[in-house]
Amino acid sequence: MNGFHSPDSSPESDVQTKTIRFPRLKRSSVQKRILIVDDVEDIRIMLRFTISKIFPQVQITDVPSGMVASVELVKSHYDLVISDVDMPNGDGIWLHFFMEQYHSNTPLVFFACSPEHIPPTARSRKAFAKTDANGLLSELLAQWGADEA
Secondary structure, X not given: OOOOOOOOOOOOOOHHHOOOOOOOOOOOOOOOEEEEEOOOHHHHHHHHHHHHHHOOOOEEEEEOOXXXXXXXXXXXXXXXXXXXXXXXXXXXXXXXXXXXXXXXXXXXXXEEOOHHHOOHHHOOOEEEEOOOHHHHHHHHHHHHOOOOO
């Protein structure tokens, strides 16, 4: 169980009703950190650029695979992980299970070509299509607010 529940759901309820809760940090507290995981460098660059325009104080790290992401997660704390699903050397589903085991309090959001193909075991995570970068950014703004980052 990943620990991200909507106020009206219980751990026993259908996983599709669960919502992700982004950590809320005060302006004076530690800088927020995002880890972007995608094997396509252009996607990582686009996400880094777009997120940093809205949240200039957020520290962003990007890596090319789930395996490299797992090393980053062991080395450092992240407030959010945004990951592709289909990647060589540790795909997003592998990363999901790694995070469930070792980093269950860190939100993971899938940013994938086909979010509808995410297996049921990982559907407790939010997912956005790569064609819907605005949806992902809207979610970040709704959860963090531009003035909080």
